Amino acid sequence: MNGQIMINIWINEERFEKMREAGLSGMAQDMLAGMKVTRVKVSEKQKDILLSEFPMAKFDSSTTGTIELLPRKVKDEIFNLCLEKKSTGEDVIEAFILRVRNGRT
Amino acid sequence: MKLTGHGGKEVVERILPGGMAGSIISDMPELEVDTQTAHECIDIGYGFLSPLDGFMGSEEVDSVCEEMSLPDGTLWSIPITLEANDDTIRKKGFREGDEILLTYHRKPLAIMKTGEVFQLDADRVAGKIYGTSDPKHPGVRRTVSRKGKSISGKVILVGEPEFQPPFDRFWLTPRNHFSLYRDKGWEHVVAHQTRNVPHTAHEWPMKYCWFAANEDLSVEVPHTGVLVNAVIGEKRNGDYIDEAIILGQAELANAGYFRKDTFAVSFTLWDMRYAGPREAVHHAIMRTNLGCTHHMFGRDHAGVGDFYKPYDAHSLLKQVREQLNIKPVFMMENWFCPICSEVTSSGLCDHAATAQNFSGTLLRSMLIDGVQPTRQVMRPEVFQTVQAASDTYGFGSPFVTDSYLQNRGNVFKLADPRKEVSP
Missing domain, CATH: 3.10.400.10 (Sulfate adenylyltransferase)
Structure with a gap:
């Protein structure tokens, strides 16, 4: 863990094809036995907002430095925003939080 | 008997x-x-x-x-x-x-x-x-x-107690366990303690331990079995639901990853203490009472957080070995090696630098996302079984939630013999 907070989004074949079409396939990393993941950056402030909006989620501070147990639909929405913005940076989470606050997710 | x-x-x-x-x-x-x-x-x-x-x-x-x-x-x-x-x-x-x-x-x-x-x-x-x-x-x-x-x-x-579906299919008393081994012709039985749905880093060690437990018995006809003995007890938010655990484990044999004549699934009612070394000894004792001859002990068996060193349980089991009527089979850390292209043990594979670790957190996150793992991570039939158990028993989740804790079905029911007595 290098201090950067992340959200892992698992990439299956269908999602990998969408990433390839968006020119983002290079952002998918091999993680485990053929499973790929794209890692979306989260700022400290964004982490606190996400944990407050989705109380079932947990921040794994000791091992992976990732936010886990986010609902599936949240992860789906974040993945779609990655495609839309062609990014896996904090701007994706900024846009997601805005949508949550506007009641669009 | x-x-x-x-x-x-x-x-x-x-x-x-x-x-x-x-x-x-x-x-x-x-x-x-x-x-x-x-x-x-x-x-x-x-x-x-x-x-x-x-x-x-x-x-x-x-x-x-x-x-x-x-x-x-x-x-x-x-x-x-x-x-x-x-x-x-x-x-x-x-x-x-x-x-x-x-x-x-x-x-x-x-x-x-x-x-x-x-x-x-x-x-x-x-x-x-x-x-x-x-x-x-x-x-x-x-x-x-x-x-x-x-x-x-x-x-x-x-x-x-009357065990309810799906647990009724897997409830075996100690006496039933001994009968099962006799019926299957098992002379050696290696116990696998679990509270997890199985991924390949569980399956591979079970297979390894089948060989270890078989020792010098002949192999033309199997005389050794793997007993997956799940622990069913108090659940906490985020644990796997009991139904997904037991049905997922059984699917390993249903789908042929184990032969039915070398594999069985049952459970013990036990509320984990997470006592690491002492709990490992307790697990050995309970599985002795189920007639098992061998017991798998992995890294940090029954531990929690950083309270115990990875091989503390192994050390204590070695200290009390003479007092145990069951032989511990010790395992090291398992990983997926992309070079060997298999799940293997840190005691065998020399590609530690590129090893990919199976962490509970990663598996959890795959299942929550509903993304089907590769068959090198989790067998597709097991994944489908776990997803079905989520829908049938878990209120849409393979993990314990408040809904599950409040509304889950009973594992067992008790009759009231007082009602059978005439006033």
């Missing part, structure tokens, strides 16, 4: 013969017990905790804490006690020699002949058993939270 269990002692069932309970219990004072105690009553009644025939008194607790043995010298690592609050004991006036009806969900469970009523020094017990009094340790919290006084006494079940 004589069933030889832990300490070389016979495994004895302690259950009232059918039809007798109604008249015996009708006027007994009652004590409602919690889930942990109900599980332990059933375990004692069937012999999972042999040679225990009841809840421990202060001398036994002291002996377990200080010597890791029962007063007669038999190896024992975890105190088994029954707690009741002071008000209840005072109001009911329980005294030594009284027979009490233990009830669970207001249904008769067991008769206990009261022995000693004593004050358990929970902080001292926690320190001895868990090696810490840190309240962050879930076992410490469990022990310290059991307020009131402890009551010792021999127990006898008033009837047999």
